[in-house]
Amino acid sequence: MNEEVILKPKMxxxxxxxxxxxxxxxxxQELKNFVxxxxxxxxxxxxxxxxxxxxxxIHPDDFVDWFITFHEPFFNVLKPEGNLVINIKDKIxxxxxxxxxxxxxxxxxxxxxxxxxxxxxHKTNPMPGHWPNRLRxxxxxxxxxxxxxxxxxxxxxxxxxxxxxxxxxxxxxxxxDLNRHNSANKSGFGRNISKWxxxxxxxxxxxxxxxxxxxxxxxxxxxxxxxxxxxxxxxxPEKGLVIDPFSGSGTTGIAALSINRNCxxxxxxxxxxxxxxxxxxxxxxxxxNDELQxxxxxxx
Ligand SMILES: C[S@@+](CC[C@H](N)C(=O)[O-])C[C@H]1O[C@@H](n2cnc3c(N)ncnc32)[C@H](O)[C@@H]1O
Numbered sequence: 001m002n003e004e005v006i007l008k009p010k011m012x013x014x015x016x017x018x019x020x021x022x023x024x025x026x027x028x029q030e031l032k033n034f035v036x037x038x039x040x041x042x043x044x045x046x047x048x049x050x051x052x053x054x055x056x057x058i059h060p061d062d063f064v065d066w067f068i069t070f071h072e073p074f075f076n077v078l079k080p081e082g083n084l085v086i087n088i089k090d091k092i093x094x095x096x097x098x099x100x101x102x103x104x105x106x107x108x109x110x111x112x113x114x115x116x117x118x119x120x121x122h123k124t125n126p127m128p129g130h131w132p133n134r135l136r137x138x139x140x141x142x143x144x145x146x147x148x149x150x151x152x153x154x155x156x157x158x159x160x161x162x163x164x165x166x167x168x169x170x171x172x173x174x175x176x177d178l179n180r181h182n183s184a185n186k187s188g189f190g191r192n193i194s195k196w197x198x199x200x201x202x203x204x205x206x207x208x209x210x211x212x213x214x215x216x217x218x219x220x221x222x223x224x225x226x227x228x229x230x231x232x233x234x235x236x237p238e239k240g241l242v243i244d245p246f247s248g249s250g251t252t253g254i255a256a257l258s259i260n261r262n263c264x265x266x267x268x269x270x271x272x273x274x275x276x277x278x279x280x281x282x283x284x285x286x287x288x289n290d291e292l293q294x295x296x297x298x299x300x
Contacts, residue, residue, distance in 0.1 A: 027245035039240035250276025
């Protein structure tokens with residue numbers, strides 16, 4: 001059975017509407033319907049051997065070959081300037097890091113993807129625990145890949161307030177502050193502090209400090225809404241199409257709808273698709289989409 005729900009909320013910020021479609025199926029098949037239509041794929045695939053009780057898990061030694069079966073479907077759906085973000089983390093085998101993640105990214109690049117940047121999701125509340133040779137696990141990768149070296153990239157959308165330090169630091173400028181001043185450690189880096197005058201915002205670093213999701217969302221591996229939200233702002237235009245091909249509880253859909261992007265969520269577990277539908281109805285309503293009107297379509 002293939003179930004689909006289409007939600008057409010009218011967003012508070014605009015008179016235009018966007019839609020979120022939840023599709024139950026294998027994304028390699030379902031993506032065939034979206035060739036050359038997608039602005040951004042943002043996703044977190046099953047991690048190697050991580051969730052044996054919950055869904056198919058792949059041994060780290062087999063992960064590269066398994067993930068490469070998604071290369072063509074992902075590549076084909078993206079527009080030429082489209083972006084792919086993969087949130088994933090390493091696996092520890094017998095106390096040692098297995099580098100299946102690095103090998104997977106290298107294999108994707110051999111297939112034609114450009115590795116644009118590696119973002120770090122810094123977990124502000126890492127799980128407690130004790131290991132003989134490691135500390136608590138406080139971060140995960142978010143790899144930014146694209147079909148070209150210059151994909152769609154709207155850095156202004158993620159600018160941050162410059163911070164209070166500016167008002168005190170720029171009150172009295174020294175001579176060094178008025179020209180480019182090279183670093184005293186001879187690193188070759190330099191800066192002209194006076195250029196900060198009048199600036200209200202600054203570009204963020206490629207590190208996202210976000211807490212793990214504490215509440216039960218009906219799925220064992222939910223990422224925080226703010227994680228896909230950041231990348232959707234940065235890498236997908238308004239009313240563009242965002243796809244999460246391993247969508248689990250639908251977090252990416254909640255993020256996309258909240259900022260007026262269309263979204264397609266795909267998962268090969270029917271229960272998670274149902275859960276995604278429930279979350280989108282509940283959490284988008286909480287976010288103020290009072291006119292959210294779900295229409296449920298069932299296909300057999
Ligand atoms: C790490 S979870 C994603 C969790 C999600 N980010 C969230 O916040 O809920 C990966 C998901 O991929 C799904 N999955 C695994 N293989 C798939 C496939 N071939 N096609 C579609 N979904 C798949 C699993 O059922 C699982 O829900």
